[in-house]
Amino acid sequence: MKRSSCLIASAVSVLLLSFLLWPIGVVAQGPIKVGIIDTYSGPPTTYTYDVRDAFKLAIDEVNAKGGVLGRKIEFTTRDDKFKVDICLSMAKELIMNEKVDILMGTINSAGSLAVSEYVKGEKVPFIVTFSKSEKITGEKGHRYVFSITENTAMIGKAAAAGLAKRPFVRYWIAGDDYEYGHALADGVWGNLKKLNPKVELVGQSWWKVGEPELTPYLTAISAARPDAVIFATGGASMVNAMKAAKATGFAEKIPMFIHTATEHSTLAPLGLDAPEKVIGTSNYHFYYPDTPKNKAFAKAFKEAYGRDPKVGALYGYLAAQFIVKSIEKAGKMDREKFIDAMEGMKVDSPIGEIEMRAYDHQAMLPMFMGVTKKVPGYPFLIASDIVTIPAKEVMPSIEEIKKARGK
Amino acid sequence: MTLGVAEVASQFLVGISRSMILFVVCAGLSFILGVLRVPNIAHGSLYMIGAFATFSITKFFPGTTGFWVALVVAPLFVALISLIAERVLFCHLYQREHLMLLLFTFAVSLILGDLVKIVWGAEYRSVSAPPLLKGSVSILGASFPRYNLFLILMGPIVGVALWLFTTKTKIGKISRAAAVDREMVGVLGINVSWVFAFAFVIGCFLAGVGGALVAPTVSITLGMDHTLIIEAFLIVTIGGLGNMWGALVGSLIFGVTHSLGVLFWPQFAIVFPYMAVVIVLLVRPKGLLKSVW
Numbered sequence: 001m002k003r004s005s006c007l008i009a010s011a012v013s014v015l016l017l018s019f020l021l022w023p024i025g026v027v028a029q030g031p032i033k034v035g036i037i038d039t040y041s042g043p044p045t046t047y048t049y050d051v052r053d054a055f056k057l058a059i060d061e062v063n064a065k066g067g068v069l070g071r072k073i074e075f076t077t078r079d080d081k082f083k084v085d086i087c088l089s090m091a092k093e094l095i096m097n098e099k100v101d102i103l104m105g106t107i108n109s110a111g112s113l114a115v116s117e118y119v120k121g122e123k124v125p126f127i128v129t130f131s132k133s134e135k136i137t138g139e140k141g142h143r144y145v146f147s148i149t150e151n152t153a154m155i156g157k158a159a160a161a162g163l164a165k166r167p168f169v170r171y172w173i174a175g176d177d178y179e180y181g182h183a184l185a186d187g188v189w190g191n192l193k194k195l196n197p198k199v200e201l202v203g204q205s206w207w208k209v210g211e212p213e214l215t216p217y218l219t220a221i222s223a224a225r226p227d228a229v230i231f232a233t234g235g236a237s238m239v240n241a242m243k244a245a246k247a248t249g250f251a252e253k254i255p256m257f258i259h260t261a262t263e264h265s266t267l268a269p270l271g272l273d274a275p276e277k278v279i280g281t282s283n284y285h286f287y288y289p290d291t292p293k294n295k296a297f298a299k300a301f302k303e304a305y306g307r308d309p310k311v312g313a314l315y316g317y318l319a320a321q322f323i324v325k326s327i328e329k330a331g332k333m334d335r336e337k338f339i340d341a342m343e344g345m346k347v348d349s350p351i352g353e354i355e356m357r358a359y360d361h362q363a364m365l366p367m368f369m370g371v372t373k374k375v376p377g378y379p380f381l382i383a384s385d386i387v388t389i390p391a392k393e394v395m396p397s398i399e400e401i402k403k404a405r406g407k
Numbered sequence: 408m409t410l411g412v413a414e415v416a417s418q419f420l421v422g423i424s425r426s427m428i429l430f431v432v433c434a435g436l437s438f439i440l441g442v443l444r445v446p447n448i449a450h451g452s453l454y455m456i457g458a459f460a461t462f463s464i465t466k467f468f469p470g471t472t473g474f475w476v477a478l479v480v481a482p483l484f485v486a487l488i489s490l491i492a493e494r495v496l497f498c499h500l501y502q503r504e505h506l507m508l509l510l511f512t513f514a515v516s517l518i519l520g521d522l523v524k525i526v527w528g529a530e531y532r533s534v535s536a537p538p539l540l541k542g543s544v545s546i547l548g549a550s551f552p553r554y555n556l557f558l559i560l561m562g563p564i565v566g567v568a569l570w571l572f573t574t575k576t577k578i579g580k581i582s583r584a585a586a587v588d589r590e591m592v593g594v595l596g597i598n599v600s601w602v603f604a605f606a607f608v609i610g611c612f613l614a615g616v617g618g619a620l621v622a623p624t625v626s627i628t629l630g631m632d633h634t635l636i637i638e639a640f641l642i643v644t645i646g647g648l649g650n651m652w653g654a655l656v657g658s659l660i661f662g663v664t665h666s667l668g669v670l671f672w673p674q675f676a677i678v679f680p681y682m683a684v685v686i687v688l689l690v691r692p693k694g695l696l697k698s699v700w
Binding site: 041042043045046177203204205206207208210211212213215216217219220222223235236237238239240243244247248249253269270271272273 | 411414417418421422424425529530531532533535536541542543549550551552553554555621623624625626628629630631634635665666669670673674676677
């Protein structure tokens with residue numbers, strides 16, 4: 001008797017519980033949840049805050065109109081402190097505890113690759129917003145990972161395409177002595193050699209990461225009198241290189257190329273102290289292209305946050321557009337259908353229509369090559385003489401991707 | 408690559424100008440080592456604070472005056488911090504063994520680093536040189552930044568000032584005496600504790616001067632303390648512990664081998680200063696000049 005009543009009681013409670021839980025899963029359609037892991041402490045915030053803020057702006061607009069498919073979009077952020085292990089545990093936490101539908105982030109390439117490996121098993125879509133490693137959508141690409149930012153392969157191709165049109169022959173390469181520096185330099189040089197076989201490398205200088213004083217390197221390079229110098233630097237070295245170029249008058253004498261030299265993230269902290277005539281590339285400028293769409297975007301961003309949008313803002317906007325449009329196309333929030341919808345998806349953006357390449361899940365971004373210039377009315381330098389390098393010249397070919405993936 | 412006299416000369420000058428910043432910082436470090444016998448790893452953090460303070464002061468006084476005000480006020484600010492640190496923490500620890508002091512000052516450097524992050528944030532900061540020192544001048548046809556010329560001037564000024572202080576003033580003489588025999592100085596009825604505090608503050612003031620001087624040439628960022636402190640200790644070691652002229656010689660060796668290495672053999676330039684250190688230590692393990700220890 002005792003045992004059977006116990007059984008009945010537990011059966012009833014299980015039934016009751018399942019009734020309690022039932023409606024939450026099926027009837028009440030809660031918000032669609034997006035989880036963002038990114039570095040929200042330390043120097044990378046110069047870039048990551050713009051991604052988050054532009055994403056929020058775009059999502060708020062969608063939610064104000066009633067959301068997508070009648071559901072609001074909600075997002076949660078996690079700080080990975082630029083550490084791979086934290087990045088990965090935050091990804092797990094967001095998927096398991098927060099039950100996010102889609103993940104996005106981060107600026108740390110190693111972190112992105114780790115999360116990418118994890119979501120492959122969990123079958124959760126992951127949109128990479130700022131990591132530059134070409135492995136993400138190349139060698140290590142798979143069904144669940146997307147990238148809406150440029151990568152080292154694209155930077156190399158774009159820079160080579162732009163530089164090949166210039167009359168330089170004797171080049172010097174200088175940069176930060178670590179993986180990103182060498183990957184960037186190899187990318188640019190390999191492609192440039194293909195486009196213009198006449199180019200010759202007269203010398204190289206590599207300094208340790210964080211080297212504070214670059215003046216001796218610049219004076220040494222100018223002694224060799226190359227036609228142009230390719231700088232492969234990132235982070236704090238960007239500012240150091242620009243400062244030394246200004247102080248020594250280097251930029252006036254020898255044309256120098258630095259990826260992101262023309263980007264607002266580099267030029268804003270330098271104010272009017274940045275050197276002129278430095279050649280740079282970037283995916284985005286708030287003042288170019290001079291279209292109503294870009295103007296409206298830059299204006300809305302500035303009104304909301306009191307600063308001009310940098311390249312990260314474009315990535316944040318693209319992430320929001322791709323997510324919203326793909327859910328709409330999928331018809332419901334189903335992860336597999338979402339991925340099918342996102343493949344080949346085209347969205348409108350401040351820099352024109354951007355396509356998500358179906359084969360490797362890499363957004364096809366054009367690159368803008370310009371030259372730094374002082375322009376009255378701006379308290380910082382801007383890019384001038386901008387040449388647009390179209391996405392097809394920037395993207396690695398499908399064959400290259402297949403080769404990288406060992407197919 | 409054909410190298411003219413002009414290139415070598417200008418590269419040499421660039422090396423000397425970098426040496427001058429190292430010298431200013433190392434003279435302070437060496438002074439503290441000599442008088443207090445404290446290997447102060449937090450010295451680099453004070454240099455970093457000097458640079459960040461320079462940034463804030465130039466923001467507060469925009470225009471031409473900002474940098475010059477900062478050059479005076481930032482080191483004083485650093486000196487004030489060091490005075491507090493000395494009176495609250497360091498003064499209780501002078502009798503401890505060196506390993507303890509090393510660990511302790513390392514801890515202080517971590518704490519100061521985090522404080523900098525809390526106060527100034529982690530973004531890169533940039534200070535512009537005053538208009539007078541912007542741009543470059545032509546030396547034998549090679550262009551040379553004006554600011555580096557200014558650094559070459561500042562090094563000897565700081566050196567001579569420190570020399571006058573230690574040899575001509577009473578407190579300076581007492582400090583030197585305390586460096587040689589602290590018990591004897593105490594026996595003579597002098598308050599050794601305050602002599603030490605004073606010496607510590609002078610040393611840290613120099614770290615602040617170094618930070619202010621370096622600010623316009625680099626991006627001011629967290630981590631600049633650790634890059635510097637390793638170089639600074641090497642310099643002080645090869646120069647002779649506690650010897651101010653040793654710090655000068657060490658800085659010159661370090662700065663000039665680096666810049667000439669960059670010119671002649673760029674792929675391996677990183678190694679040259681350290682090779683110079685190894686050679687000096689093999690030949691003269693106690694340093695080039697007389698160590699006070």
